[in-house]
Amino acid sequence: MKFDVAIVGSGLAGLSVALHLAETRKVAIISKRELLDGASNWAQGGIAAVLDSGDSHDQHIADTLVAGGGLCDADATRFIVENGRAAIEWLIEQGVPFTRDDSAELGFHLTREGGHSQRRIIHAADATGHAVQVTLEQKVRAHPNISLFEHHCAIDLITSDKLDAKSQHRNLQPKCHGLYVQDVRSGEVHTVAAEHTVMATGGAGKVYLYTTNPDTASGDGIAMAWRAGCRVANMEFIQFHPTCLYHPYAKSFLITEAIRGEGGLLKLPPEAGPAAGMRFMLAHDERAELAPRDVVARAIDFEIKKRGLDYVHLDISHKPAAWLIEHFPTIYARCLELGIDITKEPIPIVPAAHYTCGGVVTDLQGRTDLPGLYAVGETACTGLHGANRLASNSLLECVVIGRACAQDIESKERVGAPYLPDWDESRVTDADEEVVIAHNWDELRRFMWNYVGIVRTTKRLERAQHRIALLKEEIDEYYRNFRITSDLLELRNLVDVAGLIVNSALQRRESRGLHFSRDYPETLPKALPSILTPTRR
Secondary structure (H helix, E strand, O other): OEEEEEEEOOOHHHHHHHHHHOOOOOEEEEEOOOHHHOHHHHOOOOEEOOOOOOOOHHHHHHHHHHHOOOOOOHHHHHHHHHOHHHHHHHHHHHOOOOOEOOOOOOOEOEEOOOOOOOOOEEOOOOOHHHHHHHHHHHHHHHOOOEEEEEOEEEEEEEEHHHOOOOOOOOOOOOOEEEEEEEEOOOOOEEEEEEEEEEEOOOOOHHHOOOEOOOOOOOOHHHHHHHHOOOOEEOOOOEEEEEEEEOOOOOOOOEOOOHHHHOOOEEEOOHHHHHHOOOEOHHHOOOOHHHOOHHHHHHHHHHHHHHHOOOOEEEEOOOOOHHHHHHHOHHHHHHHHHOOOOOOOOOEEEEEEEEEEOOEEEOOOOOEOOOOOEEEOHHHEEOOOOOOOOOOOHHHHHHHHHHHHHHHHHHHOOOOOOOOOOOOOOOOOEOOOOOHHHHHHHHHHHHHHHHHOOOEEOHHHHHHHHHHHHHHHHHHHHHHHHEOOOHHHHHHHHHHHHHHHHHHHHHHOOOOEOOEEEOOOOOOOOOOOOOEEOOOOO
């Protein structure tokens, strides 16, 4: 199969690239499941942008830099913030049904979230990601130049140095020519040739036992780009969302940041004894519930461990019931299904792995170290998020960099793709015991949660590093000898990403933003990114 552009991933970043290119290019979108199964569809809060005259680019930039712990790239931050309004206007043009407010300058309601000094979050009630994704999905499905490959798993990139030794491309600078993908339903492997390949696979939350991410978030794009020779940066900065619903029947249900932005209070539950019902955030930070996510997540983690709790409470029941139901209908309905009425009682919550602030090193057009390969969205590290992502900046980055990536691809001269070899299964057999995959998957996620979580020590990280090395050896042997499955592909990618997280964390000998080390509690005077460079194979 030949395309001008192959996009791996169907979240906001990938769909933005596709729609911007579709008028002039033949585009393929490869999605592990269906188009709406990615993390973008789960995003509740909204998109941050300067949309009111009482706000300014400088204020948004300053808020981003403060949250980012001094590690944000200044040029990337300014570029993305200054292009924010154009990104929102494009989404409005596509028909995204943002919540309206006729008294606002732009005609849409703006909310505020932790770390923001102004109301600048445009949203569609409390299900912004879903509203955006449904709108763009309809556009993508209707476009004649876009081919959709749902239920297809990316296996690996095809680079010029992997082609046949007699190929004329062998001795040229390495270049990406496409990738291998597996049809999950039939098991068949297809060769996808493309002049430009875009990694938009999202983050790697599934490397942890508890996460707000969908099952698809296995770090595929980061792992594939790393194996193809691209640098990755800042992988130690995993954002743990402070407020994930704690309930045995609720899987990965996020309680949006906007609940705290609108006055929600964090309190100790009845299990805290005499301290039950007490607010605790003021003891940790003067900004209390409106402190950045890393501060709030560490505070909750501290209180849970100190008092032997399983969870804490987030209480917004002091607000009028009608107002809560109007502004947070999704959360109200889901909690009510589980027997929790947020208009009358607090919500039990725990922190959970939420966002990968690092990723594949790119410039502001999404270009990676490998010509022909781009990375956008959570897969990439533009430098915007630094040591801690400011709430609702991620969807903004998806749209702004998605558009810039498409413009860069359109500016390139068309050269066509070389002949690519078929996937070779001649030396493998069907797996004899697939329980090995399930066991290794569970082990990896548990020790990552215990050893590489919100608070870290060098000893814990070294234990994790040792276990990852053993797992990687076992999984690589399995990959070489047996036919691939989607579970094996995801496990292989998660182990690679786990190694990147641990190695980056060991390299950082300080505490900054989302990375807190008991062995190095101080912050160094100069902020430097953690950049890992792969060894060419």
